[in-house]
Amino acid sequence: MSELLSIDHISVSYGNIQALRDVSIHVREGEIVCLIGANGAGKSTLLKAIVGLEPLVSGSIAYKGEVIARNDHAFGSHNPLLRFFKNPKHAAQDTRSLRTDEIASRGIALVPEGRRVFADLTVEENLDMGAFLIDDDAFIAKKKKEMYEFFPILGMRRKQKTRSLSGGEQQMMAIARALMSAPKLLLLDEPGLGLAPLIIQDIFEKIEIINKEDNVTVFLVEQNARMALRTSDEGHVMENGRIVLSDTSEQLLENEKVKAAYLGE
Amino acid sequence: MGSWAEFFQHLMNGLTLGGIYALIALGYTMVYGILKFINFAHGDILMMGSYIGLFVYNAIRGELLGFWTIIAFFLSMLVGMMFSAILGMAIEKIAYKPLRKATRLAPLLSAIGVSFILSNLAAWMWGTKSKKLEYPFDNSPIHLGDIAVTPHQIMILVVVVVMMVALKLFIDRSRLGKAMRATSLDQDTAKLMGIKVDRIIAITFAIGSALAATAGFLIALEIKVYPSMGTMTGLKAFVAAVVGGIGNISGAMVGGILLGLIETFGVALLGIPYALRDTIAFIILIIILLVKPEGLLGKAEKEKV
Ligand SMILES: Nc1ncnc2c1ncn2[C@@H]1O[C@H](COP(=O)(O)OP(=O)(O)O)[C@@H](O)[C@H]1O
Ligand SMILES: [Mg+2]
Numbered sequence: 001m002s003e004l005l006s007i008d009h010i011s012v013s014y015g016n017i018q019a020l021r022d023v024s025i026h027v028r029e030g031e032i033v034c035l036i037g038a039n040g041a042g043k044s045t046l047l048k049a050i051v052g053l054e055p056l057v058s059g060s061i062a063y064k065g066e067v068i069a070r071n072d073h074a075f076g077s078h079n080p081l082l083r084f085f086k087n088p089k090h091a092a093q094d095t096r097s098l099r100t101d102e103i104a105s106r107g108i109a110l111v112p113e114g115r116r117v118f119a120d121l122t123v124e125e126n127l128d129m130g131a132f133l134i135d136d137d138a139f140i141a142k143k144k145k146e147m148y149e150f151f152p153i154l155g156m157r158r159k160q161k162t163r164s165l166s167g168g169e170q171q172m173m174a175i176a177r178a179l180m181s182a183p184k185l186l187l188l189d190e191p192g193l194g195l196a197p198l199i200i201q202d203i204f205e206k207i208e209i210i211n212k213e214d215n216v217t218v219f220l221v222e223q224n225a226r227m228a229l230r231t232s233d234e235g236h237v238m239e240n241g242r243i244v245l246s247d248t249s250e251q252l253l254e255n256e257k258v259k260a261a262y263l264g265e
Numbered sequence: 266m267g268s269w270a271e272f273f274q275h276l277m278n279g280l281t282l283g284g285i286y287a288l289i290a291l292g293y294t295m296v297y298g299i300l301k302f303i304n305f306a307h308g309d310i311l312m313m314g315s316y317i318g319l320f321v322y323n324a325i326r327g328e329l330l331g332f333w334t335i336i337a338f339f340l341s342m343l344v345g346m347m348f349s350a351i352l353g354m355a356i357e358k359i360a361y362k363p364l365r366k367a368t369r370l371a372p373l374l375s376a377i378g379v380s381f382i383l384s385n386l387a388a389w390m391w392g393t394k395s396k397k398l399e400y401p402f403d404n405s406p407i408h409l410g411d412i413a414v415t416p417h418q419i420m421i422l423v424v425v426v427v428m429m430v431a432l433k434l435f436i437d438r439s440r441l442g443k444a445m446r447a448t449s450l451d452q453d454t455a456k457l458m459g460i461k462v463d464r465i466i467a468i469t470f471a472i473g474s475a476l477a478a479t480a481g482f483l484i485a486l487e488i489k490v491y492p493s494m495g496t497m498t499g500l501k502a503f504v505a506a507v508v509g510g511i512g513n514i515s516g517a518m519v520g521g522i523l524l525g526l527i528e529t530f531g532v533a534l535l536g537i538p539y540a541l542r543d544t545i546a547f548i549i550l551i552i553i554l555l556v557k558p559e560g561l562l563g564k565a566e567k568e569k570v
Binding site: 051052053099100101104105109110112116118119120121125128129130132133177181 | 440443444446447450451453454455456457458459460461462
């Protein structure tokens, strides 16, 4: 299987706090890959870096072979004067990091931590926003219908403001919104956060269906390690901004360290 | 107050004044909704658009008669609107956008600077003496029973209603309008949807500035065109936007109309001296801020973590 996402030696900082240190992760097409780690490990930061919401201090991220994020500062391209005086021959060669909307247009969708639904928009309007990049009205209508079948509760609530939905419904709404653009790579940031076990189970089953039937590659971030490892093919463990362990999910479930630290065994 | 006729007279005056405030208030509120920032150059963008409209009107009006002068008037207004729209976008790009990640005070000061620059520029280029904008029609009042309505008032009401309905439909129904609402709710998530947030911000400035130019051109018939014409009206429209709930589009409409009505009836009924008319707006602002800081239709803002 070919490689879809290549994260190579990236670091990200918030001022003096270094949130990611030399992180490398490779995701192959068709897989479900999970990243587990405690609160504050740097999981969300990694997802934000992939979609261009946090700049890289070093390293690079490529999607389908195209560099989508890298350290722009190293090339002086953040400075308009330097950019202006740069030899145009060189300027043509170096690529800049893509903007978040450009990354979305490549086929990457993120379901952000805490769902981030557009609370004052109705369910249907939220789905419309998910399909913002698509011009084909017939395709959008078909997609919406699919979503209402896949998440029947959303169909029933389509005219309601999203703020009136329960946490689980909002999570489904956020996933459906991300799927509206028919992404090739779906990034999920703690989809189980704050939800009842039965609902979490339902959501993870849906994630597997999306992966198997629609052939969407999934990169899943979770604190709920057991659920994430059972659902995924491969796993990575993050501590203090570093990847400390990478293996198949099956192996990780048997790993003594993982058992002790993340599975409570 | 003497009679119903008098009441309707004041109502008409209040609604037209309020409609003007509302058109201007929309620009403040739409920009605030997305950037959480008050564009203090808004009144000067109104002034610039009014000048351009005036020049175009004087140039094309010539010997036109009747109906054609009205067409010329609206064409000139359209040119003024487009000029202000482009000016608004340019100001955003040059003076505000580079400061988006700076402290909240920086773009505010930049806006005040832009405001001074524009009004000084206008005074330098076109003089401080007000320029008269001729009515495109005979503005003698039309008597409906005991009520006297001027064609100017009718024009203002029609234009205001058309603009508001069009804006509301655009914001509520269109793809771009929904994207504007999404962007004002959550910029990062809007970007994740593939929305070009910078473009949405530019469009917001364009629409707000065009609406301001419309208001400026409409009142110019009465108050003439001069470099500081947008200052007081702009400030009061800002009050209207805050009263209605800053960031809320319906709130700006309601706040504007309400302010116009209160000013008019305040002078007419409560016997507030005309010279104190402008004070009313600010007294209302202070009362509203004390009683309901988020404004009439505003939501209490939760601090984002
Ligand atoms: N916007 C921010 N500003 C400053 N520090 C941040 C910000 N976001 C996250 N951090 C810090 O970066 C580290 C990683 O955070 P995060 O990526 O959210 O972890 P996780 O998602 O694994 O819980 C934490 O120490 C957190 O406090
Ligand atoms: Mg997180």
